[in-house]
Amino acid sequence: MKRFQLSLAAREALWAYTFLLIPLAFFLFIRIWPAFQALWLSLYDWNADPSKRVFVGLEHYAQMAQDPLLARSLRNTLLYTLIGVPAQLVLGLGIALLLNAVTRERLRDVFRAIYFAPYVTPAVAVAWVFSWMLSANFGVVNELLRLLGLPAQDFLRNPSLALPTVTAVVVWQNLGFQVVLFLAGLQNIPRDYYEAARIDGADDWRLFRHITLPLLNPVMVFSAVIGTIGFLQLFTQVVNLSFTDQGGPLHSTLTVALYIYQQAFGRFDLGYAAAITVLLFGIILLITLVQLRLLSRRVEY
Amino acid sequence: MNKRLSSFFVYTLLTLGALAMVFPFVWMILTSLKSFQELFELRWLPREPTLENYREVLFGTQFPRWFLNSLVVASLTTVSVLFFDSLVGYTLAKLRFPGKNLIFVTILATLMVPTEMLIIPWYVMSVDYGWVNTFWGILFPGLLSAFGVFLMRQFFESLPSDLLDAGRIDGLSEFGVFWRVAFPLVRPALAALGIFTFLGNWNAFLWPLVIIQTPEMRTLPVGVALFSGEAGTAWHLIMAASSLAVIPVLIVFFIFQRQIIEGVVLTGVKG
Numbered sequence: 185m186k187r188f189q190l191s192l193a194a195r196e197a198l199w200a201y202t203f204l205l206i207p208l209a210f211f212l213f214i215r216i217w218p219a220f221q222a223l224w225l226s227l228y229d230w231n232a233d234p235s236k237r238v239f240v241g242l243e244h245y246a247q248m249a250q251d252p253l254l255a256r257s258l259r260n261t262l263l264y265t266l267i268g269v270p271a272q273l274v275l276g277l278g279i280a281l282l283l284n285a286v287t288r289e290r291l292r293d294v295f296r297a298i299y300f301a302p303y304v305t306p307a308v309a310v311a312w313v314f315s316w317m318l319s320a321n322f323g324v325v326n327e328l329l330r331l332l333g334l335p336a337q338d339f340l341r342n343p344s345l346a347l348p349t350v351t352a353v354v355v356w357q358n359l360g361f362q363v364v365l366f367l368a369g370l371q372n373i374p375r376d377y378y379e380a381a382r383i384d385g386a387d388d389w390r391l392f393r394h395i396t397l398p399l400l401n402p403v404m405v406f407s408a409v410i411g412t413i414g415f416l417q418l419f420t421q422v423v424n425l426s427f428t429d430q431g432g433p434l435h436s437t438l439t440v441a442l443y444i445y446q447q448a449f450g451r452f453d454l455g456y457a458a459a460i461t462v463l464l465f466g467i468i469l470l471i472t473l474v475q476l477r478l479l480s481r482r483v484e485y
Numbered sequence: 486m487n488k489r490l491s492s493f494f495v496y497t498l499l500t501l502g503a504l505a506m507v508f509p510f511v512w513m514i515l516t517s518l519k520s521f522q523e524l525f526e527l528r529w530l531p532r533e534p535t536l537e538n539y540r541e542v543l544f545g546t547q548f549p550r551w552f553l554n555s556l557v558v559a560s561l562t563t564v565s566v567l568f569f570d571s572l573v574g575y576t577l578a579k580l581r582f583p584g585k586n587l588i589f590v591t592i593l594a595t596l597m598v599p600t601e602m603l604i605i606p607w608y609v610m611s612v613d614y615g616w617v618n619t620f621w622g623i624l625f626p627g628l629l630s631a632f633g634v635f636l637m638r639q640f641f642e643s644l645p646s647d648l649l650d651a652g653r654i655d656g657l658s659e660f661g662v663f664w665r666v667a668f669p670l671v672r673p674a675l676a677a678l679g680i681f682t683f684l685g686n687w688n689a690f691l692w693p694l695v696i697i698q699t700p701e702m703r704t705l706p707v708g709v710a711l712f713s714g715e716a717g718t719a720w721h722l723i724m725a726a727s728s729l730a731v732i733p734v735l736i737v738f739f740i741f742q743r744q745i746i747e748g749v750v751l752t753g754v755k756g
Contacts (some may be wrong), residue, residue: 197582199659204588207573210629215595218606225605232612279502285495297742298503301510304738304745306688308706309727312713313513316720322525324512356505361749368750417599420690420706427714441691444601449695454605461602472597 226459244459257443265415268351276362284370300360311424314353340426343436369403409475517724538725551708559686562627566682569629574637575663595631618698633678640674677748
């Protein structure tokens with residue numbers, strides 16, 4: 185009897201390994217091995233011709249410390265995140281709270297779908313539509329400003345306006361995602377909590393402060409982390425919002441991802457670009473670990 | 486606050502927000518219907534709406550080819566992801582074997598590696614193996630998704646094992662149990678994952694931009710981006726091309742929006 189069971193277990197394991205064969209090969213060779221390869225590449229001055237590859241050790245990392253454009257792109261990326269993530273969270277939560285107050289379910293679904301639609305549209309097309317709308321002379325946004333009696337702005341060519349403008353476009357596109365998450369989070373909160381607190385005489389603000397916010401904490405952490413990682417990898421919108429001056433004007437919208445792309449495929453400095461990706465990986469790893477810490481922390485009521 | 490007044494505020498704010506969401510799409514389509522001369526007159530509605538821009542994009546550029554390329558790439562990756570991700574999800578949820586947790590954690594760990602880091606080795610690899618500028622080159626990184634494995638595992642875990650045992654007793658092989666019994670039962674999850682994978686690959690930009698070299702291999706986003714660059718300030722054509730890229734996506738979205746939104750909720754709130 186024992187032998188029969190063992191062979192059943194062995195059969196099950198055999199099936200499992202057969203099923204996993206191709207997928208595991210994929211994850212090993214397409215996802216994991218290249219990550220290590222990037223580490224290794226970052227130690228070389230890469231050349232397509234193997235005989236011209238030079239091992240440079242940590243030189244690229246030393247170079248990174250003295251690269252003003254990399255510093256600029258890191259600072260910009262930090263700015264994008266500092267402006268964009270809070271804006272997304274506040275607007276997303278605000279709209280979700282409004283939607284949650286809509287009692288007619290059909291209407292709520294319609295609004296939710298409208299807010300979500302930009303999230304699924306190609307970022308390239310979104311970027312081009314906005315760069316048309318934001319153009320200095322023929323843009324409809326400036327036409328609206330004129331109707332309101334405000335001065336026209338060259339949103340994408342003014343170095344101090346370009347980064348906030350790109351951020352706004354990204355927030356516009358991602359907002360629906362946050363709205364949907366927050367709305368689901370809100371609907372997961374049991375109504376009894378509110379009713380009990382009401383009986384105890386709590387007002388709207390206290391309900392929000394002591395029930396809604398703490399119970400939404402896991403959703404907030406998730407949204408913030410997803411948002412941060414999204415801004416850290418910002419590329420498509422920056423490239424397409426000012427196609428002739430990518431990352432401009434005066435590098436004011438340059439992101440780390442775009443800088444990596446320019447180093448790797450503009451200058452074909454693959455080794456240096458790989459070193460920057462290692463840095464980016466380090467940052468994302470750190471954020472993910474912080475997320476895990478925050479999410480595993482118990483919510484206190 | 487007065488109840489009627491507060492609901493007036495709710496609807497006003499929501500409507501204003503919804504207008505801000507919809508307006509860029511409306512403006513894109515309105516612009517795409519204007520002639521080049523009308524473009525700079527700052528008129529809200531086109532005086533003489535024309536489909537000429539669409540005709541020029543569809544028949545005067547390689548746009549249809551780019552559309553087709555995107556369709557091929559997005560369809561193939563979606564089929565592959567749906568099949569392999571559910572196979573792995575099923576295996577990790579329902580079969581017992583040594584090394585199971587290690588394998589699951591390894592797959593999940595790949596989620597932390599940013600695409601930017603992989604793109605350079607993928608490119609080196611594609612040059613070595615001659616994958617540059619081929620369909621295979623565009624789609625190979627997307628054939629499986631760790632996120633999908635995670636999602637499908639969650640779903641298969643909720644299936645009662647008795648059902649699967651019934652299949653085994655009926656003499657189905659283990660693959661038969663997966664394919665004939667378990668797979669059809671997770672259809673809602675497959676719909677969500679399928680739509681997400683399709684849209685993700687349809688909209689993908691960075692990797693296709695790296696691996697594509699000739700105009701006829703461009704996918705839609707790369708085509709639109711480079712076409713706009715080439716067309717310079719031909720905004721009437723750019724807006725027609727953008728509309729053609731956006732409208733099919735929006736149609737798909739409004740048909741499947743329930744599944745799509747549930748997919749987001751599932752991963753964000755319960756994950």
